[in-house]
Amino acid sequence: MALLQTVNLTKRFGDFRAVNSVNFTVNQGEFLSLVGSNGAGKTTLVNLISAQLWPDTGQVLFEGRDITQATVFQRIRAGIARSFQLVNLFDRLTVLDNVSLAIFSREGKARNLATLAEGDREVRTEAMDVLGLFGLDTKRRLLAGGLAQGERKLLDVAVAYALRPKILFLDEPTSGVGTRDKAQIMDTISAVVRAGTVTAVVIEHDMDIVFKYSDRIVVMHEGAFLADGLPAEIRVNKEVATVLLGAAVPG
Amino acid sequence: MIALTGTPRPALPQLRLMGIAVPIAVLLALVPSFANSYQTLLLAYGLIIAIAGLGFNLLLGYTGLLSFGHSAYFGTGAYAVAFMAQDLGVRSMEAYILCGLALSAIVSAVFGFICVRHTRIFFGILTLALSQVLWSLALKLFWITGGSDGLRVPRPTLLGGMLTYTGGGFPRFISYYYYYVLVLFVVCVLVMWMIVHSPFGKALQAIRDNETRAAFLGLRVRRFRWVAFLISGVYTGLAGVLWVPLNGLTTPDILYWPFSGEIVFLTLLGGFRNFTGPIVGGIVFTFLKTYAVATTEYWQILLGVVLVVLVLVLPTGIVGALAQLIGRLWPQRAD
Amino acid sequence: MLEIEDVNTFRGPAHVLNGVSLNVGAQEVVCLVGRNGAGKTTTMESINGLLPVRSGAIRFRGEDMTRLPAYKRARRGIGYAPEGASIFPDLTVSENLMMSRWLSEKAVRARGDGAEVNIEDRMFSVFPEVRPLLNRRGLNLSGGQKKMVAIARAMALSPYLLLLDEAFEGLAPAVVGRFRDAVITIKQMGISILIAESNLVNAAAVADRLYAMDRGEIIFHGSPQDALANEDVMRTLRG
């Protein structure tokens, strides 16, 4: 069964159709890449699914339930998490606090004002585990605002991951990141997907990465789907090559 | 930007708190034994206004909301005491505190419900507007509030009369009342410290840093802001309750906007990005104001000029500047 | 015409440009190619003054402009059409165009090189399509129309140099040809052009010379043919 599904989802900005009647399906446990040139509608699609934007028409179904009208809060609780294209952290909290807070929120402990945040051993242990997974455990006491760009990107993904979502949307997790961090981000994400704990949808420009890690690739162009298939199929698709790389690129 | 340098923070904040707080508390407890009663009185005022500052800074420093209307909660606390003393003949300080807290909780819950729907300047002016409503009511409903003459409040009984100061006159009352305030101040500091280091406090700081992301962690931003507003209002209300018996009189002035301005000012003076900022600010402010008012009639100009200078050249306040200085003199070991 | 030398630029704490040097000659079309996030827009904004440079030098027509504010650089003759076009949404197209003309009038007269003669002709000769749109508000233009207006608006400054950021991006294939022609037309008017472009094919089609950029550094400089033949450049650009 499809974990997440959109039905004729449409979003207009003025007379510009950013997302044009899209039927998008994500299956349980897959690593899916969403590619396309700038302005193709990828981020808008993710915004519609995460309730950052509301669609003009169409539906969003999650685990078979219609969540088109659900609020951000309800969708997070249902298990939909996302990261942001531009790094979006709590800059004046420590790295550990950034991740812990996601766990507190998930556990419904964020309302608690009569205990010390650092006194919760369970949360602390789990947060350290997550940081360890992303290679950030040694940086736990630094303020998030003081991290280097690549580390910020990693932490951004770690925070979303710490929500233990069923589906995780990552908007350009590797943009502006060095090669080493890039591999670490993608290896980490694909490892947790392979472990069966999360389904991942990644918006990505780097086609090497897309081909290497994805189970399935969806190509968007001008608000609609241009292609949807296995990496091997997309690699040889002429139309996709034209749109993404410009027509006559050799190689 | 100073806060973003990424210096490692010590592992056990509890220990650090104790290390600093205990000596200071002991020092404060010894004050009446060597200071005269006027200075003790000033320090009591300072501690009281510091409680208001602590509450205010939960909003500004930790939640990122700048209120220009905290006079409303201070005034609510003060008038609650005055009404009880005048209309019900209550003399017990503990009863004042309980009712004052309840009333300021109600007012800040209602005002907060309206204000936290907005942020930034909208929030600021809404708080200002609402406090102005209370001020105009206090002025106009003179048959209840005494209008601009205000209401007199006699000295209350402390701890149900267990602390008797009759016969000792003003100095005795002051030294007892000072300890009374000091104990409550210490409780307030500890509770606030707990709050800002709790998961709830971290959530507030997250909301301050990045509202959108906080929402995408599943935090109900508005509700958190509302609770912060409520706590903040109650703290400021308690300060109002404690202030009245010292002053002996409450007038609409403490509901008027310049008084909110003084709370803003003292917090900035101490430093709103530090937990201790409003405490230092409250005490320094009280002494500064007392001596400035004695020398010049134009106290507000001084306040305004210092505020502008603070923002332009010393945005981290006294505590921030001291921390920077200490950091430069004794660089912290990276662990 | 334009020389930039060893420029370092930061965006907030991030060191984006790392010792970038390049130059654009008179009547030359130069392309800066690189992927998203390579530092192309930052280079453009360092040249026109929207971002302050930390170190390095920017010279334009023999004058050092490194510390000049953006508006003075524009009046010296640097026209800019940014990536998203940045058409003022609540202004009409004609107001969008006239604004830069009014602003440059005095400066152009002061230059005294006769560049002011037929600004209007030049503006509309590149994109005659803009003329019927004059009374429309910026808000109500399509993406392609916005890009046309942005270029016409930059032409209204009577520039010596045009900076076009992602000039061909988001355009339908048929329209891309239209923009390539426009670049040629502008070049024939004697105006130099620096284009930031992520699509090497488009870049190769119009450029006299080409710089490839990655992670804030220039990694290649040469003719379009050399770039297409260079395996490293191709790999970097494709990712």
Next chain:
Amino acid sequence: MEILAIQILNSLFYASVLFLIAAGLSLIFGVMNIVNLAHGSLYALGAYITAWLIGRAIAGGSGASAIWLFLLMPIGALAVALVGAVIEPTLLRPLYRRAEEYQLLVTFGLLLILEDVMRFVWGGLPLTADTVVDALPIVRILGQLYPAYNLVVIGIGGIAALGLWAFVYRTRFGVMLRATSQDRRMASALGLDVGRVYILAFAIGCFMAGLGGAIVVPSQAAVLGMGVDALVLAFVVVVVGGLGSLKGALVGALIVSFVRTAGIQFFPEVELAVLYLIAGIVLLVRPTGLFGTA
């Protein structure tokens, strides 16, 4: 019926003054994204300066003619504009890149300073310029006596609204003003000296506030505290109308004035509370105000 007509005129009078203040506040916010908490005090400053000038003129002898006194009003407003032109580059400019709290704090500091400066210069006593009102006739409207001066103020309000609209939408500078408010960076990349636009916009906003003070002072004395009252009311206006919108300032000023007049009529003790109630309801229903966008 006659009472109603007078009440309507009173509302319009009040709306004119409020529009001037609120439009200035909104203009400054629209262009520079700053809410100037000292705006009300600038209005009060305009009132004090005008009242003082008129007082001096009368004290200087010469059976003052009304026309001559009218000429002093724009001077009061211009003086306030001048103050604005000094404040913007010195106090506000260093803060555009800093967190919003700091901008609010600086304008708040300015508010404290201006209030005390006025107390210092003019003392605690109210200052009036009612000779101007006396110099104009009392007219009869539906049998009721009404000061002609109030009609003049209504006229000035109308002219100010039209003039401001024409200025913003029909002049070259208006185009640049709007361009700056929509995209400051792009405007400077097109050759616009944004710093100059900021000074001018701020000075114009201050001029409007000063003019509001200047025209109100012949019928109401300049008193301490009028600035903060005006700030809060102007804020109610822009909250109702939408911050940054000229149309919003106009409609908001009308609504607030009529509600206030009715409030004074029916709930004299709590008229302010009624106003805040209206603002609160509008904010609950339409958080961006009637014509607001963001």
